[in-house]
Amino acid sequence: MAERIKDAEDRLLESLFESAPVVDDGFSVNIVRKINRRLWVRRLTLPTAALIGGAIAFKPLAGLTAALSNLSVLIPQDLISGAASSIPQLQTVVLGAILLAVGLFSVRMLEE
Amino acid sequence: MTASEDRDLVARAVSGQDTAAFGELVRRHQSHVRNFLRKLAGDYTLADDLAQDCFMHAWDKLQTYSGRGSFIGWLLKVAYTTFLQSKRKSKRYAEILESAGRVADQESRSTVLPADEITDLDKFLSVLTEEERAIMVMSYACGLSHREIGDATDMPIGTVKSVIFRGKEKIRNSFDIKDHQHG
Numbered sequence A: 001m002a003e004r005i006k007d008a009e010d011r012l013l014e015s016l017f018e019s020a021p022v023v024d025d026g027f028s029v030n031i032v033r034k035i036n037r038r039l040w041v042r043r044l045t046l047p048t049a050a051l052i053g054g055a056i057a058f059k060p061l062a063g064l065t066a067a068l069s070n071l072s073v074l075i076p077q078d079l080i081s082g083a084a085s086s087i088p089q090l091q092t093v094v095l096g097a098i099l100l101a102v103g104l105f106s107v108r109m110l111e112e
Numbered sequence B: 001m002t003a004s005e006d007r008d009l010v011a012r013a014v015s016g017q018d019t020a021a022f023g024e025l026v027r028r029h030q031s032h033v034r035n036f037l038r039k040l041a042g043d044y045t046l047a048d049d050l051a052q053d054c055f056m057h058a059w060d061k062l063q064t065y066s067g068r069g070s071f072i073g074w075l076l077k078v079a080y081t082t083f084l085q086s087k088r089k090s091k092r093y094a095e096i097l098e099s100a101g102r103v104a105d106q107e108s109r110s111t112v113l114p115a116d117e118i119t120d121l122d123k124f125l126s127v128l129t130e131e132e133r134a135i136m137v138m139s140y141a142c143g144l145s146h147r148e149i150g151d152a153t154d155m156p157i158g159t160v161k162s163v164i165f166r167g168k169e170k171i172r173n174s175f176d177i178k179d180h181q182h183g
Helices: A008-017 A027-074 A077-084 A090-111 B003-016 B019-041 B044-064 B071-089 B091-110 B121-126 B130-141 B146-153 B157-174 B177-182
Strands: none
Touching: A008 B121, A008 B130, A008 B157, A027 A090, A027 B019, A027 B044, B003 B019, B003 B044, B003 B071, B019 B044, B019 B071, B019 B121, B019 B130, B044 B071, B071 B130, B071 B146, B121 B130, B130 B146, B130 B157, B146 B157
């Protein structure tokens, strides 16, 4: 209140508005606990969602891959031999997804 | 409890997501924030819930604190915004304030209280509008400067001064504080 000159009325009002300090009694600890909990929830949300999504998508993806391999008889042999080397195997896809999830999780941890 | 210590704690909390540093800030300022909200809301439990929300919002917005004014001024701005948002959302708030205001208003209109009986600050504050109450509490209970109050309420300093002047006049007219002063 440096910018204003206090008169008697101001001092009286200050004394009227004055109240005893509120005891912390665990208030600040509660806030910190809440924030820590929220930080952990945020950290775990993305990797958990990626894992759940991966688990849900695994079976249909495996079925799709099997169906596509059955269709491969319709494709000319010389095309298959050329493209086969560039199509990733199912194990590679799953491994890649896991690595991606771990990578994202690590980046998030480093950021925070 | 210096301003530079506050700024250091804010820097630590923002740069390293240091919750312990923020905890220290909460410990330092919780009393002012809770007292401010208690006077504004007139309900201790509600005020303490709002204070929790206020500190959670403060954590989210901590990087917006520029370090120009005092940290408590910035914190009271967050508290006041939290109070206004909550009031808008909650019907319960309106009912509590309306009933408290009506009772106190009737009492203040019917009698000018003898100086010795001016002990209930809630009655005292009830003659003021919500905006006047917030500004008067910031000024006289929390000790903020007019500039800090202006920052906290998004008002020009001139308006802050006139609200304080009006508030003082209302209090003077409703309660004979001169008697209180001398008595």
